[in-house]
Amino acid sequence: MSEQLEQLLAQLDEPVQVTVGALKGGVGKSTTAVHLALALAKCSPLPVMLVDADPVNASTFEWSEFAGDDWPSSVTVNYWPSANLAKRVRDSRHTGHVVIDTGPSDPAILRQALMVTDHLVVPVAPTPAEVSRIRPTLEAAAEVGFNRDISLNVLFTRVKPNTRSLREAREAMEEQGLHALATAVPFVLQYSQAFGTVPDDLGVYPTVLIETLERTRA
Ligand SMILES: Nc1ncnc2c1ncn2[C@@H]1O[C@H](COP(=O)(O)OP(=O)(O)OP(=O)(O)O)[C@@H](O)[C@H]1O
Ligand SMILES: [Mg+2]
Numbered sequence: 001m002s003e004q005l006e007q008l009l010a011q012l013d014e015p016v017q018v019t020v021g022a023l024k025g026g027v028g029k030s031t032t033a034v035h036l037a038l039a040l041a042k043c044s045p046l047p048v049m050l051v052d053a054d055p056v057n058a059s060t061f062e063w064s065e066f067a068g069d070d071w072p073s074s075v076t077v078n079y080w081p082s083a084n085l086a087k088r089v090r091d092s093r094h095t096g097h098v099v100i101d102t103g104p105s106d107p108a109i110l111r112q113a114l115m116v117t118d119h120l121v122v123p124v125a126p127t128p129a130e131v132s133r134i135r136p137t138l139e140a141a142a143e144v145g146f147n148r149d150i151s152l153n154v155l156f157t158r159v160k161p162n163t164r165s166l167r168e169a170r171e172a173m174e175e176q177g178l179h180a181l182a183t184a185v186p187f188v189l190q191y192s193q194a195f196g197t198v199p200d201d202l203g204v205y206p207t208v209l210i211e212t213l214e215r216t217r218a
Helices: 002-011 029-043 059-070 085-091 107-115 128-132 136-145 165-175 206-217
Strands: 015-020 049-055 073-081 097-102 119-124 150-157
Touching: 002 029, 015 029, 015 107, 029 049, 029 073, 029 119, 029 206, 049 059, 049 085, 049 107, 059 073, 059 097, 073 206, 085 097, 085 107, 097 107, 097 165, 107 136, 119 206, 128 165, 136 150, 150 165, 150 206
Parallel strands: 015 097, 015 119, 049 073, 049 097, 119 150
Antiparallel strands: none
16 A cells, blocks of 8 residues: 555655644544654655644644654654644745644634645544534635635544444535545554554555545546
8 A cells, every 4th residue: 555655646746735633622633643644754755744733732742752763754743733833834944745733622723724735634433423523624624715725535533343333424424515535544452552653554544645635636
């Protein structure tokens, strides 16, 4: 899968700019943002800027700190939970890939992130409660989407095996006209124990990235 992602990234004209956002706590945003950033670093020669924009928990930043020397030097992590996030990203003059992890509670920061990224990945657990709580995230995306194209991708995460709920959640997303990625992230220790590490095996996340990028290719 990594070779396929390598080829895809090599063909792109522009670096990848993705926000992982959901105005809901504990859905897997930080886990997703770190894995996507590590997948980009592994499969592309360009530098990666991973921005932790969560004003409450700096978990992405702490993840990279915990990893210590294992953390790849091609992935710079900035803790910018800032009302001026978009300006900070632009002013950084970073020319590589950008992944922004946003917090659960601040629509203004999510909007800022979307001003400087092309893709929004929205992690959601496939439960009726979480599916119904996606609306504030969509409203924030719609406000920015009025001015620029953003591809919105629902990512089902923490999916328990053998449940009917995934199919039902997909149907609920389709009914709302939303695109859910075909690949879902299972609820497994591989991801819950990844904090503070740089896993060799990035699980389904390279595929998540491929699907996200394939969607907007001409
Ligand atoms: N696929 C998964 N399988 C099992 N556990 C997971 C998975 N993804 C995330 N987790 C765990 O779920 C918890 C919440 O994940 P994470 O911190 O990534 O969510 P978050 O949306 O960033 O939370 P917050 O809103 O607090 O920032 C963490 O303990 C994490 O290890
Ligand atoms: Mg988080």
